[in-house]
Amino acid sequence: MSQLNKTRYRWRRGILLRVLPVLMILLFAGIVKGQVYMHDSLAAYLEQATRNNPTVQAKFNEYLAALEKVPQAGGLPDPEFSFGVFVKPMELLGGNQVADFQLMQMFPWFGTLHSARDEASLMAKAKFESFRNAKQELFFDVRKAWLELYLNQARISVTQKNLELLKAIERIALIRFSSSTPGASELGTNQMGSSSDLISLYRIQIEMGDLENRLADWKTQQTVLTATFNSLLNRTSGTPVSLPDTLIPEIPGGSFLAIRDSIWSNNTMLSMLAAEKQAYDERIRMSKRMSYPMFGLGIDYMLINPRAGNTSMMNGKDMIMPMGKITLPIYRGKYSALRKEAEFMSLATVNQISAMQNSLTVDYHNVLKMQNDATRRIRLYSRQSDLAQKTLNLMIVEFSVSGTGLDELLKIEQQLLDYELLKISAIVENNIAIAGLDRLMASAGGAQTE
The missing domain is CATH 2.20.130 (S-adenosyl-L-methionine-dependent methyltransferases)
Known part of the structure; x- marks a missing residue:
């Protein structure tokens, strides 16, 4: 073996020995993903929101006020x-x-007070359904805000991991740069290698700067999302929010045909309008008796x-x-007008029920499409992320030994970051869609976590 070949061998062996510890850390981090499991606190947040949210409390007080009209009407x-x-x-x-x-x-004429009590009771029932609807809207808003908070926290976590990955790659580039001191016999060649290693180092640092900027933006956004979530629970804006480390994609609680039937039978807005329709029908009967x-x-x-x-x-x-x-009661005009008013209000409620059913049908199909699209993207990005991780591990080894392939290395590192973020975003979108189905079915539901 010539002296030049021996020098190159010792130089590469020295780089490999200094890079190997960093390389093992990178490969181990890419293969083993440790997870800290924490208790799902979403159910507790939903209960707290029900007790403290002023909008829900206002709706409940309106229901209590409507109940007090029943003895007034029947007296x-x-x-x-x-x-x-x-x-x-x-x-x-x-x-x-x-x-x-x-x-x-x-x-009053026989049955008039009974009809008045029934009308007031049905109006109180409509107020109760309005309260239930406000609670379902609150449940959806809390779950959505909680999921968006988790998504942003996951972005921060994934970006920090990728930033650590770039720092490790930067250490490899620094090792290569510090090991490229030119000898007398290969001064020109090693100077070119040193310049190339320095360029690689700069490019890695540029990529790190971009990630640090995105990380700062997401941390600022986390403060805003935390304040939004706490406002739904009527808490101070800076109150810490407990979030899981991982989120499992939820699945519908039954067949889509059963879900659609459940929407027609359980939706709070339809129940509210049905109670109003019954109340106006009772008012028609009462107006007839009032004319006696x-x-x-x-x-x-x-x-x-x-x-x-x-x-x-x-x-x-x-x-x-x-x-x-x-x-x-010889002045019949006012009684006739009272009856017609109730008839028109009953007809208007029928129209509102029809419009609400059409709206719920559209919402059902939109949420169904959203959930199907999210499920497909979860499978896609999981597969793409695994392939990108394997590719990145191989390219890190190649770069640590030969110093080539930095462009592809940085490109695949960015792809891995994008795939991980897109996968998490798809899981969150899937769970928001499930929360939307629960809202349409008037079911509280809940997020699944690990």
């Missing part, structure tokens, strides 16, 4: 009490009347003093007289 009119005092006693056969007292109770006469029952008590010289056996005896009263 009888207040009794009427009237009295009169004679300044000068009125002479009667049985004495002198000095005062008159009347008590009267009015009664009201009647009253009462008593008249006449206070009579005895009159001197009156020999009648009734002299000075008070009089009690039962009384009856009836209204004459």
